[in-house]
Amino acid sequence: MNAPSSVLDADPDVRAGVPAQAQVRPCTMNIGADIEGIDLSRELTPETVRFIHDALMAHQVVFFRDQHLSHEDHLRLGRGFGALAIHSGVAGLPDYPEVVAIHADASSRYVAGENWHSDLSCNAEPPMGSILYLQTVPPVGGDTLFASMYAAYDALSERMKTYLDGLEAVHDGELVYRRIIDDPTKRFPVNAHPVVRVHPVTGRKALFVNKQYTTHIVGMDRDESRAILAYLYEHCTDPAFQVRFRWEPRSVAFWDNRCTLHHAVWDYYPQVRSGFRVTIQGDKPIAATSGGRP
Ligand SMILES: [Fe+2]
Numbered sequence: 001m002n003a004p005s006s007v008l009d010a011d012p013d014v015r016a017g018v019p020a021q022a023q024v025r026p027c028t029m030n031i032g033a034d035i036e037g038i039d040l041s042r043e044l045t046p047e048t049v050r051f052i053h054d055a056l057m058a059h060q061v062v063f064f065r066d067q068h069l070s071h072e073d074h075l076r077l078g079r080g081f082g083a084l085a086i087h088s089g090v091a092g093l094p095d096y097p098e099v100v101a102i103h104a105d106a107s108s109r110y111v112a113g114e115n116w117h118s119d120l121s122c123n124a125e126p127p128m129g130s131i132l133y134l135q136t137v138p139p140v141g142g143d144t145l146f147a148s149m150y151a152a153y154d155a156l157s158e159r160m161k162t163y164l165d166g167l168e169a170v171h172d173g174e175l176v177y178r179r180i181i182d183d184p185t186k187r188f189p190v191n192a193h194p195v196v197r198v199h200p201v202t203g204r205k206a207l208f209v210n211k212q213y214t215t216h217i218v219g220m221d222r223d224e225s226r227a228i229l230a231y232l233y234e235h236c237t238d239p240a241f242q243v244r245f246r247w248e249p250r251s252v253a254f255w256d257n258r259c260t261l262h263h264a265v266w267d268y269y270p271q272v273r274s275g276f277r278v279t280i281q282g283d284k285p286i287a288a289t290s291g292g293r294p
Pocket of ligand 1: 112113117118119262
């Protein structure tokens with residue numbers, strides 16, 4: 001039996017201006033959807049951009065197969081969803097500063113994203129989303145796991161939700177980039193964000209801490225902060241909140257950093273995994289206590 005089609009497919013208004021063969025197929029109940037029938041190398045109609053955006057808002061991460069994207073195509077695709085960000089830790093390509101190369105091979109000592117995280121949560125305005133296009137993937141392995149921070153928040157007890165609402169945590173780029181960037185004078189962003197944020201489009205609450213960037217909860221004893229964060233990190237990676245994406249050559253994943261964590265599994269050494277990422281600018285996270293939907 002085929003996976004159920006998204007409710008988006010049933011909305012006749014969404015279909016106008018969208019390729020007739022476009023389909024959204026959810027991967028799990030909580031997170032992830034495959035989008036079929038859209039060629040991302042073409043200039044997308046505003047309706048198709050809306051179709052993809054609606055699917056992203058509903059499913060938090062969307063996947064495309066067998067795409068053929070030049071750097072210009074990749075940039076145009078990203079700009080359809082907002083202004084692009086220049087990475088605050090890693091240099092982009094010389095001629096395309098908004099495009100960051102993602103590459104691992106036999107000479108790699110580390111890989112990007114090898115821990116659960118939301119991209120650049122250390123920034124004052126963390127990115128809205130990231131679009132990763134991999135051209136070369138290992139024969140097996142190299143999957144990316146995504147976890148829904150809506151589902152993680154929703155599954156907490158009411159007492160824990162009350163406890164966390166209103167707290168802030170510090171996110172520090174130093175934790176990630178100091179070991180990668182060989183420049184002792186470089187400074188990386190460090191910012192405090194709400195532990196529970198309200199998504200600016202959907203109005204849903206999402207947990208917003210991650211093992212890669214978060215150092216501590218503000219105004220809390222160090223041991224208490226460490227214990228609460230350890231609990232949240234374990235809770236956030238419950239398999240029930242996850243989808244696991246198996247890459248093929250020329251697959252694209254587009255995720256919403258405001259309501260997901262992801263983890264790139266490095267289980268393919270010494271094989272090559274290589275491609276490019278663009279990142280869409282976001283805005284300052286909104287605290288859950290500030291009144292819900294903005
Ligand atoms: Fe990442």
